[in-house]
Amino acid sequence: MQTDAQLQATLETLIDxxxxxxxxxxxxLISDEKRLHITLSLGYPAHKEQASLEARIKSQLSESRDVVLDIEHKIESHATQGNIAGLKGVKNIIAVASGKGGVGKSTTTVNLALAMAKEGARVGILDADIYGPSxxxxxxxxxGTRPQVREDKFFTPPMAYGVQVMSMAFLTTKDTPVAWRGPMVTGALMQILTQTDWDDLDYLFIDMPPGTGDIQLTLAQKVPVAGSVIVTTPQDIALLDARRGIEMFNKVKIPVLGVVENMSTHICSNCGHHEAIFGDEGGASLAKxxxxxxxxxLPLSLAIREQSDAGKPIVVSAPESDTAAIYQSIxxxxxxxxxxxxxxQFTMPTIGMSDD
Incomplete structure (x- = not known):
């Protein structure tokens, strides 16, 4: 039987x-002759990984005793760009962006937020696409859903599937176009963001509109963003626009935490054949x-689209599916x-226009 010190050393070298x-x-570690009780303390939530990690640990340690794993997490507020004051009720803001429309950014945002909630975090979504909230x-x-108003000033965000949500869709009707110029749009974004009574969120996901315009620059200059996620598809034109998104975040010192490649392969609903109809490994080359x-x-999947349109994203409607497992991993x-x-901490640069 290995000593606790030997077991500890083995666990510390285990790759996350x-x-x-x-x-x-x-x-x-807490051990006796019959059982080894292990607690893993992380800085991020990983509740859905518990069973697979416990099996992996049992295999790695080759223990004859029963092995029981508990995963704990403590999520801290992380550094943001500049010296922007934090947002009340929110530890970390994560912007989900794309260089162009039609790459599945909003679908990725909603399923990613729901997956993070299933991992054990307190999560919110801000729909920053003022013109086309979804x-x-x-x-x-x-x-007709409307947020409750507290003290004639603060919106109480409606909740669905355990996630707090605020969207321009709650303040207009589906037949009312938002025919606003840039300053009005950015003003509305800041009002919705700062006047929503977010309740103790670990992560607030901001579903950004496509492009690198007014809303993106307002976010970079005025909102304390801990990191960003770029959503793209593998074809060259989408990757070209995704590069612009990454370059923008780099210039304003918002870390890009990673790339999500959407519509990576098409899966035939009849035979299950996988085909990279939009190109192969485009996201990987961009990330490199x-x-x-x-x-x-993520695959180009009819189920993802149908469930999202029905208001039942695949992470909650088919939690045991392969696609849901991918979102959990992400x-x-x-x-x-x-x-x-x-x-x-970074000093916020001045954003200007140039000919390069």
């Missing part, structure tokens, strides 16, 4: 698949170019990347 690094000194429909809210991680690759990798991100 969510970040590719050894776990290190994050283990606590999170209300994707999260299954009834038409900018030295960031590919958080995950959520854990995102949390692990942010937790290991040791960026210092």
């Amino acid at each position: 698949d969510n970040c590719g690094q050894p776990y290190g000194a994050v283990w606590t 999170q209300g429909m994707m999260m299954g809210f009834a038409e 170019e900018y030295n960031v991680n590919v958080l995950g690759k 959520a854990r990798k995102l949390g692990a990347t942010l937790a290991s991100n040791q960026n210092d």
Whole structure:
């Protein structure tokens, strides 16, 4: 029988698949002749990984005793760009962005947020696409849903599937176009963000509109963002626009935590054949170019689209599916990347126009 010190040393060298690094000194052991009780303390949530990790530990330790694993997490507030004051009720803001529309950014945002909640975090979604808000429909809210108002000033965000949601869709009707110029749009975004009574969130996911315009620059200059996620598809034109998104975040010193490649392969609904109809490994080449991680690759799936349109995202409607497992993996990798991100505080640069 190995000593506790030997077991501890083995556990510390075990590789965390969510970040590719050894776990290190994050283990606590309590043992007797019949049982080994292990507690893993992480800086990100990983509840859904418990069963597979417990099996992996049993195999690694070759223990004859019963092995029981508990995973604990403590999520801290992480560094943001500049000296921007934190947002009340929110530890970490994560922007989910794309260079162009139609790449599945909103679908990725909603399923990623729900996956993070299933991992054990307190999560919110802000729909920052003022012109085309979609999170209300994707999260299954009834038409006409409105947030409650506290003290004639603060919105109480409606909840669905345990996630707090705020969207322009709750303040307009589906037949009312938002015909606003840039300053009005950015003003509305800041009002919705700062006047929503977010309740003790570990992560607030902001579903960004496509592009690198007014809303993106307002976010970079005025909102304390801990990191960003770039959603792209493998074809060249989408990757070209995704590069612009990464470059923008780099210039304003918001770390890019990773790339999600959406519509990576088409899966035939009749025979199950996989075909890379939009190209192959485009997200991987983009991630390598900018030295960031590919958080995950998602298929072009009819089920993802149908469930999102029905207000029952696939993470909650088919939690045991392969696609839901991919979203769970992306959520854990995102949390692990942010937790290991040791960026210092930055001074916000002045954003101007140039001819280059």
